[in-house]
Amino acid sequence: MPADTPQAPTVVHVTGDHPYDVVIGEQLLAELPPLIGDAAKVLVIHPGALTATAEAVRDDLTTHGYQVVLAQVPEAEESKTAEVASFCWQVLGQSEFTRTDAVLGLGGGATTDLAGFVAATWLRGVKVVHVPTTLLAMVDAAVGGKTGINTPEGKNLVGAFHPPAGVLCDLRTLQTLPAHDRTAGLAEVVKCGFIADERILELVETHADALTAPELTDRALTVLRELVERSVQVKADVVGKDLRESGLREILNYGHTFGHAVEQVERYRWRHGAAVAVGMVYVAELARLAGRLDDDTVTRHRDVLTRLGLPTTYRGDRWDQLHTAMRRDKKTRGDLLRFVVLDGTGRPGRLEGPDPALLAAAYAEVSTDPTPGIGIDL
């Protein structure tokens, strides 16, 4: 086999009412037409950073007879707004997309969240295919059919469950991804390790330096491939059983109650993965203080995330804002704050309505200023 012949792709099947495959490999462009199927038109939603790739996709799909429209949207979280969704609806309307046409989300998780939401809402739902180009979008955002945009009041407050027809994870696209975005994606990988697959943690702990090095070596790519395969399998096992988050799916939200609050308080200047990293340490501390999690597992959270260069602390003077944001978390029921906690590695559970003093004490544990910040009433 010639040296540059890519290894055969791995396929992870997602079950449920709308089953689909997540294909993980290299040079996967040829896999797109069968996924798009008999749509006549395809709207490719992409950020500026992926313009060249979007044009290559357009040229390829055009040779297969599709009419392709490109919609360039802002980078990162700036794209997850009602205004940008409205811009996409305008393009779809002006290009006369019908129910047999399709949307393609090409980019990171922000882009696939937006594209999925646009597809879910256009004519009450058209086909969407995702081509994630960040590690985070490959292991998490593009899989599972959770779509959404932010509102001024909070993160992902508007959205829909709309599974894709397929997901193509072309690992070579990660070569242009800045190292800090690769690191942010590793936070969700670590999350999968703590909630379901300890082998993921062992791989990350062993290869932390290669995984976070400025240049993505072939060795790192090999490890990344296994991490993507394992993380996608964790997610597929969950969303295949509980698409609409009526119970089990909540475990994928590990670290997100505090993490989303940090993102909002920081006005989305923190990457999602970085916020989830400190969110996992927060909730590990919360579980420890509630007598649910042992010291060693909490220490393991700090150690693995620190080795990756992810944050494990947050400023100590934002409690009131964080608490307000956490109350708007989608797991909240009425006044009852609910957290996904661990009773051990691979043993996720729930902590409902913890004492406010416990919440504040866990905040003090992740606070850069060890003395409780403004607004904390211990």
Ligand SMILES: NC(=O)c1ccc[n+]([C@@H]2O[C@H](COP(=O)([O-])OP(=O)(O)OC[C@H]3O[C@@H](n4cnc5c(N)ncnc54)[C@H](O)[C@@H]3O)[C@@H](O)[C@H]2O)c1
């Ligand atoms: N729906 C879900 O289940 C789910 C799961 C996890 C995260 N998310 C969401 O995903 C978002 C975060 O996604 P993200 O971490 O992928 O960041 P992102 O989408 O914000 O992308 C980060 C930056 O990288 C650029 N980029 C993307 N691919 C690139 C490439 N190959 N080369 C160079 N630049 C590239 C993007 O254009 C952007 O500027 C958040 O909004 C989060 O809420 C959703």
Ligand SMILES: O=C(O)C(=O)C[C@@H](O)[C@H](O)[C@H](O)COP(=O)(O)O
């Ligand atoms: O797929 C899920 O379910 C998740 O919770 C995965 C998370 O990593 C992701 O960030 C998701 O977008 C968060 O959802 P939300 O419902 O808390 O907004």
Ligand SMILES: [Zn+2]
């Ligand atoms: Zn997430």
